[in-house]
Amino acid sequence: MEKTDYIEFAEKCVAEIKILQYKLQQDYNFSWYENWYYDQATGLITFSTNDTEINFKYFQVGTFSRNTNTWKWAWNNDHTFDNVKEKSLVVKDFGQNSNYTKLTDGYFESSEEDAWEFAAISAHLTNAIGVYRPVDEHLLIFLVLTEFVEKDEAQKIKDKFVNCSTHDTGRIAFVCKHLNKETKVGFEEAFETFENMELEEDDEFQAWCNECEIERQKTDGWNETSMAFADIKLVCEKCYFEMKDVNA
Ligand SMILES: [Zn+2]
Ligand SMILES: [Zn+2]
Numbered sequence: 715m716e717k718t719d720y721i722e723f724a725e726k727c728v729a730e731i732k733i734l735q736y737k738l739q740q741d742y743n744f745s746w747y748e749n750w751y752y753d754q755a756t757g758l759i760t761f762s763t764n765d766t767e768i769n770f771k772y773f774q775v776g777t778f779s780r781n782t783n784t785w786k787w788a789w790n791n792d793h794t795f796d797n798v799k800e801k802s803l804v805v806k807d808f809g810q811n812s813n814y815t816k817l818t819d820g821y822f823e824s825s826e827e828d829a830w831e832f833a834a835i836s837a838h839l840t841n842a843i844g845v846y847r848p849v850d851e852h853l854l855i856f857l858v859l860t861e862f863v864e865k866d867e868a869q870k871i872k873d874k875f876v877n878c879s880t881h882d883t884g885r886i887a888f889v890c891k892h893l894n895k896e897t898k899v900g901f902e903e904a905f906e907t908f909e910n911m912e913l914e915e916d917d918e919f920q921a922w923c924n925e926c927e928i929e930r931q932k933t934d935g936w937n938e939t940s941m942a943f944a945d946i947k948l949v950c951e952k953c954y955f956e957m958k959d960v961n962a
Contacts, residue, residue, distance in 0.1 A: 720814045727834035731845055734837065738844040742768055742862070750848060752857065754795040755875050755883035758868055759846060759857060769868035772846070773801040775836040775856040778829035785829055790820030801860070805836050829856060876950050884950030887919035890926045891945040893957045900924030901961035909955045919954050922946075 738744050747761035752772060759772045774788040788799035789806055809817025816828065817835070833845045833856040844859045863871070876886045892899050904920040913919075922930070922944050929940040936944075949957075 720812075720816070723812075723814075724831040724835060727838040728831055731830075731834035731837050734842070734844050738859070744844075750846070752848070753872075753875075753883055754798050755885070756871050757798050758863065758871060759859065760868070767865070767868075769863040769865070770843070770859040771861045771863055772798065772857045772859050773840075774798050775802055775805070775833050775845075775858055776829070777856065778824065778826055778854040779852055780826075780854065781852040783823055783825065784821060785824035785832065786821045787819075787832075801840055801858070802836065804839050805832070808835075808839055826854065829854060832856065833858065876948055878950035878953060881950050881952040884952050885913075885919070887949050887951050887954035888921070888946050889949055889954060889957060890922035891947055892923040892925060893921060893961075895953070895956050895960055898961050900927065901958050902927045907955075907958075909951065919951060920946075921954065921958065 744761070746763065747766075747768065748763045750759065750761050752759035754774075757771055757773070758769050760767050760769050762768075774791075774794050776785055776787040777791065778785050787806065788794045788802040791799065805817050809815070816822075816824075816832070833847070836842070836856075837845055837858050840858060840860060842858045842860050843862065846857045846859060848855050848857070874885055875883050878884050893901070900923045902922050902924070905917070907919055926940070926944045929943045930936055933940040
């Protein structure tokens with residue numbers, strides 16, 4: 715049995731989220747959109763009807779399983795990317811300080827009502843603008859929408875990612891056509907890199923082989939001729955670092 719103050723707190727948050735959901739509908743005509751799509755890599759959730767779309771930044775609170783009637787917090791879920799579950803730790807910290815065990819246990823028997831409370835509490839603690847709950851078979855996925863993102867800005871974020879047939883969505887990286895995952899051909903980079911590093915706004919992962927480096931020096935930096943020789947292709951970040959490992 716949870717403490718009375720938890721129950722009161724949860725009720726307050728649930729009342730708050732109802733108002734937020736109402737506002738979300740007023741501000742964005744939310745229910746008009748037919749499709750939704752969220753992407754852990756970009757941290758964006760997109761709602762669309764035909765060509766019209768709206769985007770929000772989101773984080774994952776957790777998942778409720780209708781099969782097992784259990785709740786799993788996002789911070790306790792290995793399948794959830796770090797960038798979309800970091801914020802769920804705010805709730806855990808709060809739970810630790812307040813001694814609310816439901817907010818600190820990673821996985822336990824629960825109810826859908828509980829799950830809504832957790833989402834409402836998460837929204838409250840992060841000053842969010844709403845909650846969205848997609849369903850994936852028996853799983854209810856609770857997402858908190860943290861901010862609206864203008865279309866151009868959303869496109870800019872999406873453009874930094876690519877769909878890879880091996881690794882799903884990853885950040886984009888550029889390599890010359892000679893780089894591969896089997897043979898050592900050298901690995902020259904635009905700057906020193908490591909996997910999952912933060913990139914400055916204009917920075918991109920770029921690498922080329924020894925032969926391309928020779929061509930590049932011949933032309934005193936990249937020009938049309940050396941670029942044609944390199945014939946740069948786009949890969950995902952994970953592929954990039956697999957190629958780098960081959961050459962290490
Ligand atoms: Zn090359
Ligand atoms: Zn890849």
